[in-house]
Amino acid sequence: MAIIVNLDVMLAKRKVSSKSLAAEIGITEANLSLLKRGKVKGVRFDTLSAICEALECQPGDILEFRRDE
Template identity: 60%
Template sequence: MNIQINLDVEMAKNKVSLKDLSQRVGISATNLSLLKTGKVKAIRFTTLAAICKELQCQPGDILEYVDDTTI
């Protein structure tokens, strides 16, 4: 996959746990964990916006395009 998910980095910067963030954003800890580990194929903009609001970051801080053709 060419999109790298850096949710764990942003969570660490804000010192927030998976459980706390899931409660604040209103999605299950399981779904948030899947997102954090990159095991999802899609994310709703409303979910991304809620995460960004809680972590006080931009979507580009969480999602990053990685060109894997240069490897």
């Protein structure tokens, strides 16, 4: 089972840079980069909420579940 992070896709669709998103939601660019690459163990709901508000999207636009084959 795998959770795929599509944050880079949403950033491109909204034409928002990682740097500006990180500044807007109050996290470091390094932590945002780790999140974009799926290298985190978890995401706080308040962080997810801030990302969704900034990008005007739903959590499902950022996170996707794919069953292992």
